[in-house]
Amino acid sequence: MERKKIIWIILAAAILFAGIFLFAKKEGNFSFAGSKSEFISTEYKVALKYPSEWETISLEEKLRYEGENGFFEVTGAGGELTLTDIISSELDHVRMPYGSKPEVESIKIDGQTGVLLMPSKDADPLMKDQAVLILPYPGPVLVNGETYEYLVLWVDKDYIKEIAKTIEFLE
Numbered sequence: 001m002e003r004k005k006i007i008w009i010i011l012a013a014a015i016l017f018a019g020i021f022l023f024a025k026k027e028g029n030f031s032f033a034g035s036k037s038e039f040i041s042t043e044y045k046v047a048l049k050y051p052s053e054w055e056t057i058s059l060e061e062k063l064r065y066e067g068e069n070g071f072f073e074v075t076g077a078g079g080e081l082t083l084t085d086i087i088s089s090e091l092d093h094v095r096m097p098y099g100s101k102p103e104v105e106s107i108k109i110d111g112q113t114g115v116l117l118m119p120s121k122d123a124d125p126l127m128k129d130q131a132v133l134i135l136p137y138p139g140p141v142l143v144n145g146e147t148y149e150y151l152v153l154w155v156d157k158d159y160i161k162e163i164a165k166t167i168e169f170l171e
Helices: 002-026 083-091 160-164
Strands: 036-041 046-051 064-067 070-078 103-109 112-118 130-143 146-156
Touching (some): 036 070, 046 160, 083 112, 083 146, 103 130, 130 160, 146 160
Antiparallel strands (some): 036 046, 064 070, 070 146, 112 130, 130 146
């Protein structure tokens, strides 16, 4: 009798854990609690952590990492563009990568206030649940002759907030 009770408790705990995991994934609050790797770009002057199972898919630039459950890609923006211009460019794109009603959030990371765009449910499925973080650099960054004032980080929506917490700007 006691053994049967223990089995039921273990089974109930497993079901509860699975339900919490699925709800968190569905709501975009997924935490990559497993093994993490660190991405460091002296070129883009940024460091961040991401799930270790993600791999580089561009051997030349090494700025996009992807796995079965997500991705991130790093680039910059600036020149004559303001933060409002960059946000408008993302939101007004012909493919509507963030859907018709994306969430726009203000976010503060490493002393910089930027914007997080989260896709709505009707976002283009080819965009693989892409969200974007646009964050001003502490100072201009020169990459291949281009001056960037903003870090642009495209990330799977289920990981963007967790990855954002790990961002550090490099000197």
